[in-house]
Amino acid sequence: MSILAWTWIIVGASFALYIGIAFWAKARTTGEFYVAAKQVHPVLNGMATGADWMSAASFISMAGLISFMGRDGSMYLMGWTGGYVLLAMLLAPYLRKYGKYTVPMFVGERYYSQSARVVAVVCAIFVSFTYVAGQMRGVGVVFSRFLEVDINTGVMIGMAIVFFYAVLGGMKGITYTQVAQYVVLITAYMIPAIFISIMLTGNPIPQLGYGGTLSENGMAVLGTNSGYLLEKLNQVQIDLGFSAYTAGGAKSTIDVFMITFALMVGTAGLPHIIIRFFTTPTIKGARASAGWALLFIALLYTTAPAVASFARLNMINTLNNKAYAEAPSWFKNWEKTGLVAWKDKNNDGKLQYAKGTAFKGKIAFEKEAAGVFKKGRYGENIVTTPMDDKSTNELYIDNDIIVLANPEIAKLPAWVIALVAAGGLAAALSTAAGLLLVIASAFSHDLIKNVILPNTTEKNELIYARIAAGGAVIVAGYFGIHPPGFVAQVVAFAFGLAASSFFPVIILGIFWKRATKEGAMLGMICGIIFTASYIIYFKFVNPSANNAGNWLWGISPEGIGTIGMLINFGVMYIVSKMTKEPPQKVQDMVQNLRYPREIVS
Amino acid sequence: MATKANQASYWKENLRYIVILLSIWFAVSYLFGIIFADALDNIHIAGFPLGFWFANQGSEVIFVILIAVYVKLMNHLDIKYDVHEQ
Numbered sequence: 178m179s180i181l182a183w184t185w186i187i188v189g190a191s192f193a194l195y196i197g198i199a200f201w202a203k204a205r206t207t208g209e210f211y212v213a214a215k216q217v218h219p220v221l222n223g224m225a226t227g228a229d230w231m232s233a234a235s236f237i238s239m240a241g242l243i244s245f246m247g248r249d250g251s252m253y254l255m256g257w258t259g260g261y262v263l264l265a266m267l268l269a270p271y272l273r274k275y276g277k278y279t280v281p282m283f284v285g286e287r288y289y290s291q292s293a294r295v296v297a298v299v300c301a302i303f304v305s306f307t308y309v310a311g312q313m314r315g316v317g318v319v320f321s322r323f324l325e326v327d328i329n330t331g332v333m334i335g336m337a338i339v340f341f342y343a344v345l346g347g348m349k350g351i352t353y354t355q356v357a358q359y360v361v362l363i364t365a366y367m368i369p370a371i372f373i374s375i376m377l378t379g380n381p382i383p384q385l386g387y388g389g390t391l392s393e394n395g396m397a398v399l400g401t402n403s404g405y406l407l408e409k410l411n412q413v414q415i416d417l418g419f420s421a422y423t424a425g426g427a428k429s430t431i432d433v434f435m436i437t438f439a440l441m442v443g444t445a446g447l448p449h450i451i452i453r454f455f456t457t458p459t460i461k462g463a464r465a466s467a468g469w470a471l472l473f474i475a476l477l478y479t480t481a482p483a484v485a486s487f488a489r490l491n492m493i494n495t496l497n498n499k500a501y502a503e504a505p506s507w508f509k510n511w512e513k514t515g516l517v518a519w520k521d522k523n524n525d526g527k528l529q530y531a532k533g534t535a536f537k538g539k540i541a542f543e544k545e546a547a548g549v550f551k552k553g554r555y556g557e558n559i560v561t562t563p564m565d566d567k568s569t570n571e572l573y574i575d576n577d578i579i580v581l582a583n584p585e586i587a588k589l590p591a592w593v594i595a596l597v598a599a600g601g602l603a604a605a606l607s608t609a610a611g612l613l614l615v616i617a618s619a620f621s622h623d624l625i626k627n628v629i630l631p632n633t634t635e636k637n638e639l640i641y642a643r644i645a646a647g648g649a650v651i652v653a654g655y656f657g658i659h660p661p662g663f664v665a666q667v668v669a670f671a672f673g674l675a676a677s678s679f680f681p682v683i684i685l686g687i688f689w690k691r692a693t694k695e696g697a698m699l700g701m702i703c704g705i706i707f708t709a710s711y712i713i714y715f716k717f718v719n720p721s722a723n724n725a726g727n728w729l730w731g732i733s734p735e736g737i738g739t740i741g742m743l744i745n746f747g748v749m750y751i752v753s754k755m756t757k758e759p760p761q762k763v764q765d766m767v768q769n770l771r772y773p774r775e776i777v778s
Numbered sequence: 779m780a781t782k783a784n785q786a787s788y789w790k791e792n793l794r795y796i797v798i799l800l801s802i803w804f805a806v807s808y809l810f811g812i813i814f815a816d817a818l819d820n821i822h823i824a825g826f827p828l829g830f831w832f833a834n835q836g837s838e839v840i841f842v843i844l845i846a847v848y849v850k851l852m853n854h855l856d857i858k859y860d861v862h863e864q
Contacts, residue, residue, distance in 0.1 A: 248815065251833035255807045258838045262803050265845045266796045270852075384835060388825035405825040423819060423830035434812050459863050464852060468845035475842050479835040771789055772861040 183595035184323045191361055191599045192338055195354045195606070199342030202350045207635050210347030210642050211278035211618050212455040217352050219462040223469025225355035226453045228362065228607035230257075230444075230474055232308075233315025236362060236604035241576030244485035244492075247414070249426040249433060251482070256437040258471060258478050260444025265467035268445060269454040271687045271770045273463035278455065279615075280448040280679065281623045287686040288697045289763050291628070296701055298623045300678050301448045305612040305619075306652070307671045308449075312609035313657025316602060322514055322581070323598035329658045335606060336654035343610050343617070344646045351610045352456060358603035363476060365600025368593055369583040370480045373487045376587055378406060383483035399494040410490045417497070418532040422489065428733075429725065435736030442742055443672030446680035449611040452618075460773040488579040491586055496572065497530040501555040504528060507585035512558055513550075515542060516575035520560050521553075523569070533568025536560060540573050613653060617646035670712055673734075677704035677741025685749055687771070690764045696753030704745030711737045788859035795851050799844050807837040 204210040217225070235257070243250030275283055281301055285294025313332050320331025342350040367383075374386035377395035390405050401409060411421040420426050425433075444450060453470075457463045495505050501519065511517050518540055519528055543551040543559040550558045560573070584593040621642035626633060633641070678701050685692040712734045715723040725731050732740065758764075769776050810818060815829030823831065856862035 248830050248833055251811060251830075251837075254834060255811055255837045258841055259803065259807055262800070262841050262844055266799065266848055385824075388831070390825065407825060407827070407830075423827045425816065430812060434808060437807065437812065461849075461853060461856070461863065464845075464849045468842065468849055471838075471845055472842050475838045478838050482834040768785075771792075772785065773856055773863045774861045776785065776861070 178591065180591040180594050181323075181325065183592045184598050187592065187595040187599045188324065188602060191357075191603065194357055195338060196341055198353045198357060199346050199350045202342075202346045202353045204345070204347035204349045204639070207278075207622075207639050207642065209349045210639055211614075211622065212452070213347075213349040213352045215276075215456055215458055217456040217458075219457050219466035220469050221356050222352070222453060222457050222462075222466040223473050224359040225352045225607075226450065226466070226470035227473035227477075228355040228359040228603065229453055229611040230450060230470070230608070231362065231477060231604050232608040233312055233319070233601060233605035235477070236366065237315070237319075237577050237580050237601050240481040240484040240488065241579035243482055244489045244579050245576065247420070247422045247426045248424060249428045250485065252428075252433050252437045252440070254478050254482060256440025257444060258475060259437070259441040260450075261467055261471040261474070263441065263445040264450070264454070265464055265471075267684055267687070268451065269463045269467050270460045270773070272451060272683070273454050273457060273460050274770050274773065276455070278452075278622055279618050280451050280683075281619060282627075283686070284679075284682060284697070285623075285627075287763065287767070288682075288692075288694045289760060290694045290698070293694060293697055293701075294623060294627070296698070297679070297682075298619050300674060300701075300705070301619050302616055304447065304671045304674055305449060305615045306656070309609050309612040309616075309649075309653040310656035310660060312605045312612070313653050314660050315605040316609070317657055319598055319601040319605065323595070323601075332654055332657040335602070335609070335657070336650055339606055339610050339613065340647060340650045343613050343650060344643050347617075347642065347646070348452075348456060348614055351607075351614055354610065355607045358607040359473060361596075361603040362600040362607075363473070365596040365603075366477050366480060366580075368596065369587055369589060370484050370487075372587040372589055373491075373583060374483065377487055377491070383487070384479045387483040387486045399490060401494060406490065407486065410486055413490065413493050417493070417530060422486070429731050431731050432725070432728075432733050432736055435732045435739045437736075439672055439676050439736050439738035439742075442680045443674075443676040443738055446675035446678070446683070447671070448615045448675075448679070449608075451679075451683075452615060453611070484583065485579065488583065488586070492574065492579075493530055496528050498527050500527050501557055505586075507582045510585060511578055511582055515540060515558070516578045516581070518542070518560050518573040519557050520564060520571055521555070521557075522564060522571050526555060529569055529571045531568055531570040533570050534565045535568065535570045535573050536562040537565045538562055609653065613646055613649045616649040617642055620645035620649075670709070673708045673712055673738030673741060674705060676738035677708040677745050681742055681745040681749060685746070685753075687767065689753075690767045691753055691758055692749060693753040693756045693759055695756040696749040696751075699752045700745040700747075700749030703748045704741045707744050708738050708741030711741075784859050785861070788855060788861055791855055792852065795848060795855075799848055803841065803844055806832055806840045811837050 208214045239253060281294045281297035284297040313335060316335030317328035317331035320326050321328045342354050370383040371381055374383040375381050377391060378386040378389045379392035380386035380389050387406055391403060396403060407423055411423055414422050454463045457466050508517055541561045543561050545551060553559045584597055621638060625641050626638050682697050682701055715734045811833035815833055818829035819827035821828040
């Protein structure tokens with residue numbers, strides 16, 4: 178059976194499963210819609226959190242990113258896992274004790290202020306929409322690459338599926354589909370990784386394999402002699418003019434430090450992650466659930482660097498200085514998607530890989546009227562993007578290729594390639610659903626129930642919640658089809674904003690009874706304004722100045738959320754000290770949050 | 779039911795656990811994986827330069843262990859001070 182047929186079957190089966198779960202887990206009350214009636218087992222919640230967290234970018238792009246960045250890429254690995262330690266110790270158990278439905282609601286009650294709640298609603302909606310647009314686009318991209326349908330059709334199919342289980346099942350439906358999606362995505366990620374590890378090192382555990390020595394088979398595949406895989410990789414990189422793979426690269430230590438920190442506290446401040454911990458039956462369970470979540474996430478996050486190293490060494494050794502005619506089949510197969518390209522700069526008919534970029538700007542190809550690629554002298558696609566003369570590099574390799582081409586590199590059967598497609602879709606859909614729920618509950622609970630129609634019945638609120646979820650799916654789909662040019666730029670925004678707004682406000686709200694309404698408001702506002710203006714200036718107003726020479730203390734816009742967070746903490750501390758202490762009722766509430774049992778005071 | 783004094787010592791012990799565990803969290807990622815990574819790279823364990831290993835996967839593995847330890851400690855502490863859920 179062809180790859181395409183397998184892909185339709187496996188993707189179709191996974192979608193049927195998600196729809197089946199949606200019917201089974203229909204939400205009947207607002208409690209079920211917002212927090213799955215707090216009946217989710219900690220281990221299942223861990224899996225759901227894993228799927229919620231790992232997006233299309235984690236699944237498809239991250240290994241490639243690390244592969245090209247070497248040790249610097251570790252900031253994503255540490256940054257996107259370290260936040261769970263903060264969640265487990267500083268947030269999850271106390272917010273679970275609070276027990277209500279949304280993050281803005283907590284902010285509003287703890288800081289005895291409707292305006293604080295509204296600021297939090299705006300932040301939650303902005304952060305979530307920023308994120309979800311990328312996910313819907315990701316669904317479309319996977320569809321177009323694996324199923325040969327138009328990107329927009331792919332987005333529509335994804336919308337239909339998410340619409341179904343998010344609107345019908347709310348948090349309950351989302352949770353159990355996310356559990357299924359976690360299983361699909363982790364299987365799809367591990368199988369190719371395990372086989373590549375066996376192929377190159379003989380070790381079936383990729384996490385250990387990439388620290389080991391090459392096997393006989395591995396040496397034959399890579400055309401090299403025996404030795405440690407990472408040492409080979411370092412040597413190959415240095416020979417081509419790169420810095421050693423295991424050493425620090427282009428980024429300064431301070432920037433790596435700040436970005437890692439911003440990602441960690443950003444993770445811990447993202448509403449769609451925080452609300453997952455509202456769904457466990459007990460406080461004990463919320464703590465444990467954070468541990469399970471990180472274990473399930475770490476399974477992929479420790480495999481990714483192994484995949485990155487395998488793929489990097491394999492790519493360089495099997496492509497560099499090979500005649501185009503002898504290039505491996507995966508290279509030619511993926512040429513069709515435009516994710517890899519070659520231009521024979523020195524007219525020797527061979528592929529040359531080197532430091533620097535092969536082309537200047539976004540990759541584009543010469544095509545016939547019917548959209549078919551025009552072919553060059555050797556049968557390669559013709560790139561119309563201008564050459565970059567400063568580098569001898571002739572190859573364009575998209576980050577995503579590292580994961581997508583894995584099964585073919587490992588010479589695995591067609592159904593494994595199909596499984597990778599289903600895994601990518603699972604990763605994108607599960608994250609999208611979690612974000613949509615945050616948006617829906619912010620509208621229906623924080624705005625409609627709380628501000629606009631406080632007397633509405635539970636039954637009506639549930640209807641509003643479904644309408645809000647449906648509306649959010651449509652808006653997200655719209656952004657998926659018409660992606661605003663800034664989507665890639667605003668990921669830094671989502672983390673920076675979460676780090677500089679929610680994180681300090683929630684932490685001090687729990688750990689410092691003296692934190693006041695005025696402190697929280699001013700802290701949030703200063704944190705957000707500082708972070709947002711820094712990012713907007715370097716990303717939109719003056720992008721040409723976006724380099725280390727102009728940055729504050731050498732901190733890039735991706736890492737500036739850390740400073741925004743410190744500003745928020747500082748302002749909040751000083752202003753709280755200067756203003757009247759919070760009402761006794763609020764102080765009692767904070768006291769009560771700290772103990773699993775109800776404390777009568 | 780827990781007394782006021784009991785409650786205070788429960789919270790104090792909880793904070794102590796958090797400070798200790800987060801110090802380890804900071805050390806393995808920011809110190810071993812970033813600031814002193816180059817120095818640690820001179821040590822090789824099972825084919826991995828040590829600083830690179832901490833950055834690439836050691837931190838993540840230790841993060842999981844830290845949460846597991848915290849969960850265990852707190853489950854005991856809840857019962858010791860009689861503030862566990864009934």
